[in-house]
Amino acid sequence: MAARGKQGTTTPKTKANPLVLEVKGAGKDIEGSVLLAPIDLRAKAGQCVVLRGENGSGKTTLLRILAGALEPSVGSATFNGAPLDERDPATRAGVASLVGAPTAYRDLTVIDHLVLIDSTWGGQISTADERADALLETLEIDHLSERFPHELSSGQQQLFHLAMVLFRPSTVLLLDEPEQRLDTHKRELLTRILVERKAAGATLVIACHDPVMTEAIADRVVDVAGA
Amino acid sequence: MSERDDAVAGASGPTTDEGRLTQARKVIRGGLPEQGNGNAVYAAYVAVIASLVYGVPASRAFFKFVDPQWLSRHLTGVQGVLVVGGIVVGVLLLGYRLGSVRGPVVPDLPYLDHVASSALDRAVVLRRWWRISLAGCLVLGLLTGAVVGTGMVSAGIAPVVVLLPTTLGGLVVGLALGGAWLWGQVRSWPTGDRGPATVLRGRRSLRALHHVGLRTQSARAVTMGGAVLAGDLRAARLDVAAPSTRLRRTRLRARGRVTVVAERDLLGLRRSPGTFVVGLVLSTAGCWALAHSTTPGVPNIVAFAGVLAAYLGYGAWSEGMRLQGDNAGTPALIGLPFGEEALAHLITPSAMFAAVAVVCGVVVETTSSAGPAAIFWPVAMTALVAGTHLMAAFRGLPPVTLFSPGSAVISVGFWYSRPLLLALIGGVAATALLTRSSLTNAFMVLVLASYAAVMFGRRRVRLLDEAHRA
Numbered sequence: 001m002a003a004r005g006k007q008g009t010t011t012p013k014t015k016a017n018p019l020v021l022e023v024k025g026a027g028k029d030i031e032g033s034v035l036l037a038p039i040d041l042r043a044k045a046g047q048c049v050v051l052r053g054e055n056g057s058g059k060t061t062l063l064r065i066l067a068g069a070l071e072p073s074v075g076s077a078t079f080n081g082a083p084l085d086e087r088d089p090a091t092r093a094g095v096a097s098l099v100g101a102p103t104a105y106r107d108l109t110v111i112d113h114l115v116l117i118d119s120t121w122g123g124q125i126s127t128a129d130e131r132a133d134a135l136l137e138t139l140e141i142d143h144l145s146e147r148f149p150h151e152l153s154s155g156q157q158q159l160f161h162l163a164m165v166l167f168r169p170s171t172v173l174l175l176d177e178p179e180q181r182l183d184t185h186k187r188e189l190l191t192r193i194l195v196e197r198k199a200a201g202a203t204l205v206i207a208c209h210d211p212v213m214t215e216a217i218a219d220r221v222v223d224v225a226g227a
Numbered sequence: 228m229s230e231r232d233d234a235v236a237g238a239s240g241p242t243t244d245e246g247r248l249t250q251a252r253k254v255i256r257g258g259l260p261e262q263g264n265g266n267a268v269y270a271a272y273v274a275v276i277a278s279l280v281y282g283v284p285a286s287r288a289f290f291k292f293v294d295p296q297w298l299s300r301h302l303t304g305v306q307g308v309l310v311v312g313g314i315v316v317g318v319l320l321l322g323y324r325l326g327s328v329r330g331p332v333v334p335d336l337p338y339l340d341h342v343a344s345s346a347l348d349r350a351v352v353l354r355r356w357w358r359i360s361l362a363g364c365l366v367l368g369l370l371t372g373a374v375v376g377t378g379m380v381s382a383g384i385a386p387v388v389v390l391l392p393t394t395l396g397g398l399v400v401g402l403a404l405g406g407a408w409l410w411g412q413v414r415s416w417p418t419g420d421r422g423p424a425t426v427l428r429g430r431r432s433l434r435a436l437h438h439v440g441l442r443t444q445s446a447r448a449v450t451m452g453g454a455v456l457a458g459d460l461r462a463a464r465l466d467v468a469a470p471s472t473r474l475r476r477t478r479l480r481a482r483g484r485v486t487v488v489a490e491r492d493l494l495g496l497r498r499s500p501g502t503f504v505v506g507l508v509l510s511t512a513g514c515w516a517l518a519h520s521t522t523p524g525v526p527n528i529v530a531f532a533g534v535l536a537a538y539l540g541y542g543a544w545s546e547g548m549r550l551q552g553d554n555a556g557t558p559a560l561i562g563l564p565f566g567e568e569a570l571a572h573l574i575t576p577s578a579m580f581a582a583v584a585v586v587c588g589v590v591v592e593t594t595s596s597a598g599p600a601a602i603f604w605p606v607a608m609t610a611l612v613a614g615t616h617l618m619a620a621f622r623g624l625p626p627v628t629l630f631s632p633g634s635a636v637i638s639v640g641f642w643y644s645r646p647l648l649l650a651l652i653g654g655v656a657a658t659a660l661l662t663r664s665s666l667t668n669a670f671m672v673l674v675l676a677s678y679a680a681v682m683f684g685r686r687r688v689r690l691l692d693e694a695h696r697a
Contacts, residue, residue: 103554107495114477119487121562128481
């Protein structure tokens with residue numbers, strides 16, 4: 001693994017911010033098959049770490065560990081000093097992730113999903129519709145709000161998944177190749193949204209193969225080397 | 228094919244659709260003899276043997292088990308006509324619905340793409356599958372009628388002559404089932420010749436079948452076959468489910484953390500009116516039977532049918548819970564913990580079932596000799612059917628597949644039917660105690676069975692939630 005700071009992008013604000021995510025020598029193997037070689041990673045509030053590496057190098061496994069969905073075989077992964085475990089309400093409340101296709105109900109429309117997610121996180125009931133509509137407008141998919149998931153194209157599905165993850169409250173955002181299936185304009189749009197999230201103090205860890213997006217959002221780039 | 232056709236075929240290829248199809252099938256088989264008819268005859272042979280070995284004894288035991296006097300009181304006259312008519316209509320509706328998912332005419336994909344898509348008359352190209360399916364329906368109806376009649380005769384509740392109407396009746400129902408099945412397939416495509424004039428008119432119906440619809444059903448049949456062989460009924464269920472398209476402009480309203488999940492399930496049912504109606508009919512029938520079963524002298528078969536219908540009715544309203552179980556292991560977006568979300572999914576079906584139970588109980592109590600137990604007993608069943616559906620929705624995949632060595636079919640069957648078995652055993656035993664022992668004993672058995680179902684269901688929820696963390 002190699003980690004390096006991105007030239008001229010580490011802001012003084014980032015240095016002053018508290019450490020949110022910390023991975024110390026965390027690796028994962030299943031019955032001798034190495035999914036992730038031991039790796040270190042630190043991410044502070046308001047900082048974006050981009051994971052790079054060839055297919056199968058372990059980026060998704062690392063993101064699953066950071067989401068608390070997978071326990072490392074060796075080493076440790078912590079969120080605000082506590083072990084990452086999605087059964088822990090603190091982990092669930094703080095960490096939002098898009099690692100693989102998320103839960104979607106086939107009998108709910110796009111806007112219904114956002115309202116459901118917001119309500120279960122205790123969002124303000126009176127403004128839920130307005131906020132959901134606003135996010136869809138930001139992602140330029142407001143015209144799809146009354147469609148069911150099976151009526152969306154591949155790229156629209158990706159934007160719908162991103163909308164669901166972005167709509168729930170979180171302090172940490174984990175995204176596995178969010179640029180997948182998006183056209184150039186939508187990638188630029190997503191980049192702007194992520195930069196805004198970072199500026200608002202969110203911690204971002206993103207596996208990304210797009211050099212333009214990486215250049216725009218990364219404070220640090222971590223090369224994940226395969227086993 | 229006639230001699231003239233053969234002569235023409237030898238010179239410049241067949242000229243009739245039948246001749247061209249025969250030639251195409253020869254090419255497909257690579258010169259090997261046709262096996263389809265032999266397989267169909269063998270399947271019919273196995274069905275006859277199974278009817279004699281298992282069907283007749285089961286039918287005889289049923290008619291012995293049920294009080295003959297009670298049976299003759301309820302299955303003769305207008306009530307008998309209504310019961311038998313209801314069963315026949317239910318079978319035909321089931322056949323019609325099955326046709327939209329997997330019709331009687333489902334050739335394999337290469338045949339569809341290379342032969343059925345040609346200029347040949349589709350009535351000629353597809354008639355082989357229709358004839359085999361129709362023959363299967365006729366054999367099924369004939370055997371069912373014969374088995375029911377033989378059971379009545381051997382149980383000593385009817386003379387031998389009853390075999391004639393039951394067998395002929397079974398044959399007619401089999402014919403109607405075949406017609407309903409094919410019509411369901413024809414109607415599954417939204418355009419074309421699909422009116423009542425196509426019912427039981429084979430050539431017309433076969434010509435109305437659309438290539439894309441046939442392809443969809445053929446691909447689905449492969450997927451479902453694989454899912455069944457792998458013991459993964461969840462994959463089969465998801466493949467069969469029709470996508471929602473209704474009430475898209477009706478928005479889910481923002482609510483409290485738990486209430487919104489119940490509201491979600493209600494909206495899901497509003498968008499699937501067919502599922503809602505099926506659940507309502509089954510729950511009503513189940514609660515009605517359970518309310519009646521509280522009257523002394525009513526045989527246990529009524530309680531059995533009641534619990535079965537109640538279980539199926541509640542299940543039709545539990546799609547939200549099953550969808551959560553299907554999505555276990557995906558990144559959480561819902562703010563509720565997995566276990567709490569599962570319990571929240573019980574609210575809507577339980578409330579609806581309890582409401583139906585109260586209405587049925589009150590109606591039965593006021594229109595028959597049943598006592599107050601007719602009102603609270605169906606309501607008391609709510610926890611049992613809810614708990615067993617919690618078990619069912621979060622059971623995951625069976626530990627063995629049909630490919631596993633040993634008695635895999637029985638193991639997989641038992642594994643899938645555990646929730647239903649618990650509901651049937653607990654529900655029927657408690658109801659039997661209600662009329663033969665005391666209310667306290669009956670209630671204790673029902674509470675114990677319900678507690679076991681809910682606890683086992685919650686354990687399944689926890690195990691499924693943690694399964695992906697290995």
